[in-house]
Amino acid sequence: MTTSPEAVGPDAATPGQPVLEATGLSVVHRTRSGPLHAVSGVDLALYPRRTLALVGESGSGKSSIAKALLRLPPPTTGTVTLDGTDLAALSPRALRAVRPRLQMVFQDPLSSLNPRRRVRDLVAEPLDAHPDPARDRDREETVTRQLEAVGLPPALFGDRRPHQLSGGQAQRVAIARALAAGPRVLIADEAVSALDVSAQATVLNLLRGLTEERGLAGLFISHDLGVVRAVSDEVAVLQLGRVCERGPTEAVLAAPAHPYTAALLAAVPEPGRPLRDTGLLPADPPSPPSGCRFRTRCPLADSRCATEEPRHREVAPGRTVACHRPLVGAARA
Numbered sequence: 001m002t003t004s005p006e007a008v009g010p011d012a013a014t015p016g017q018p019v020l021e022a023t024g025l026s027v028v029h030r031t032r033s034g035p036l037h038a039v040s041g042v043d044l045a046l047y048p049r050r051t052l053a054l055v056g057e058s059g060s061g062k063s064s065i066a067k068a069l070l071r072l073p074p075p076t077t078g079t080v081t082l083d084g085t086d087l088a089a090l091s092p093r094a095l096r097a098v099r100p101r102l103q104m105v106f107q108d109p110l111s112s113l114n115p116r117r118r119v120r121d122l123v124a125e126p127l128d129a130h131p132d133p134a135r136d137r138d139r140e141e142t143v144t145r146q147l148e149a150v151g152l153p154p155a156l157f158g159d160r161r162p163h164q165l166s167g168g169q170a171q172r173v174a175i176a177r178a179l180a181a182g183p184r185v186l187i188a189d190e191a192v193s194a195l196d197v198s199a200q201a202t203v204l205n206l207l208r209g210l211t212e213e214r215g216l217a218g219l220f221i222s223h224d225l226g227v228v229r230a231v232s233d234e235v236a237v238l239q240l241g242r243v244c245e246r247g248p249t250e251a252v253l254a255a256p257a258h259p260y261t262a263a264l265l266a267a268v269p270e271p272g273r274p275l276r277d278t279g280l281l282p283a284d285p286p287s288p289p290s291g292c293r294f295r296t297r298c299p300l301a302d303s304r305c306a307t308e309e310p311r312h313r314e315v316a317p318g319r320t321v322a323c324h325r326p327l328v329g330a331a332r333a
């Protein structure tokens, strides 16, 4: 592994205004044993035709972030803006009107597809839920277009029911349904984790192509750094509810700056296998330690890491890391 600053040249520049921007996002879950701080102070911005990957182990807060962006439920603190509008400021009616612009696909497509409905009716669901006369004038054509976009010819697949689909095909139906809503933002939460390797590749290529063709802003959530490489322009690494490193995907994966990212990369054994089970990365402590959240698991931790929480700083153009002892950049303390 070598540091390659060339890899983060002009491509690293973020284009234009973000479609969706989250600032200071925190999510606290109420549990029987008290408040659980799942997400603490996360900032992120999604741009048209770009995909940000959010990676981290199971329990690091990825789904809590996705749900907070959709206000299901809203974040405990922090703001989320869509095209500059603060979602918290919208009336329930106005929020319902913007909801179709934020679409999400989940890990298990079958659980989100009504088993009794046919594919063409499943894809039309957002049209029925949020009628828009201009868009829905030709419902049939809209459905056909989305099915073709995900590579499922309507003549072959339109009349099938979910149990007549493979896992990859079902996920493509879920994506077609999300597209039918006319989204600006597409959030995929572990959307390929349950698929076999070849179906993963199909769905990843599809997501990659669709963000480009439809000008979507993508948020791709995964515990698997291997799949992130195929789909994202930028990556943010989440550890115990905080982003510990972010930057252009190729640069971060070629030379991780945070020891946690390096450990995640070293722990990528085979697609889909939970990182925690690899034995390469010690388990998270039950609650975040003082100072750096990774220090009890970090081979490089020193006394400063125990007392002082590291802040994000730039280690290369477009790359920041919250670490006192980053593996990349001259400012190694």
Ligand SMILES: Nc1ncnc2c1ncn2[C@@H]1O[C@H](COP(=O)(O)OP(=O)(O)O)[C@@H](O)[C@H]1O
Pocket (backbone or CB within 6 Å): 029, 030, 031, 036, 038, 056, 057, 058, 059, 060, 061, 062, 063, 064, 065
């Ligand atoms: N609805 C909930 N109630 C209580 N705790 C929750 C809830 N959802 C998630 N958590 C807890 O919040 C933490 C982050 O969970 P989650 O966002 O699902 O992480 P990830 O998607 O990265 O696996 C975990 O400790 C999880 O147990």
Ligand SMILES: [Mg+2]
Pocket (backbone or CB within 6 Å): 062, 063, 064, 190
């Ligand atoms: Mg999750």
